[in-house]
Amino acid sequence: xxxxxxLLVPPPLWLLLCVAxxxxxxxxxxxxxxxxxxxxLVKLQWPLVFLAAFIAxxxxxxxxxxxxxxxxxxxxRSKHLVVEGLYRYxxxxxxxxxxxxxxxxxxxxxxxxSLLSCVVFVLLINRLQIKPEEKLLTQQFDGQYLQYCRNxxxxx
Numbered sequence: 838x839x840x841x842x843x844l845l846v847p848p849p850l851w852l853l854l855c856v857a858x859x860x861x862x863x864x865x866x867x868x869x870x871x872x873x874x875x876x877x878l879v880k881l882q883w884p885l886v887f888l889a890a891f892i893a894x895x896x897x898x899x900x901x902x903x904x905x906x907x908x909x910x911x912x913x914r915s916k917h918l919v920v921e922g923l924y925r926y927x928x929x930x931x932x933x934x935x936x937x938x939x940x941x942x943x944x945x946x947x948x949x950x951s952l953l954s955c956v957v958f959v960l961l962i963n964r965l966q967i968k969p970e971e972k973l974l975t976q977q978f979d980g981q982y983l984q985y986c987r988n989x990x991x992x993x
Contacts, residue, residue, distance in 0.1 A: 855958040863948035882944040889937035
């Protein structure tokens with residue numbers, strides 16, 4: 838069944854699913870006060886939102902400069918491999934920006950249990966988006982992409 842979901846659901850929809858999961862977990866957390874996040878952590882929510890926006894915009898600019906697609910459903914349409922800018926440090930900065938937004942949401946909810954939704958998001962994106970993309974990019978860019986993978990981590 839998971840195979841059928843590969844590259845099918847847009848990553849922002851996976852994010853929205855995890856936002857809902859976080860909210861549900863936060864509602865459960867209200868029964869256990871020891872799961873409430875300290876205020877110091879909660880104050881990080883806005884810096885995370887701004888960092889996520891910076892990463893997303895910078896990543897999109899990198900694709901625009903190479904005149905290649907950002908469509909996550911059709912990585913085979915990529916004309917060029919983007920390895921400059923933030924892509925020197927992460928192979929998936931756009932997904933990283935979504936994870937940062939989800940983390941900011943969890944901090945806003947002030948519920949430690951909601952942070953489990955971040956784990957769910959990483960597992961979903963790795964399995965249903967990143968791995969299929971990597972397979973297609975390996976076929977398309979062969980040795981160049983494999984070398985890039987050896988030098989740059991998937992997330993950070």
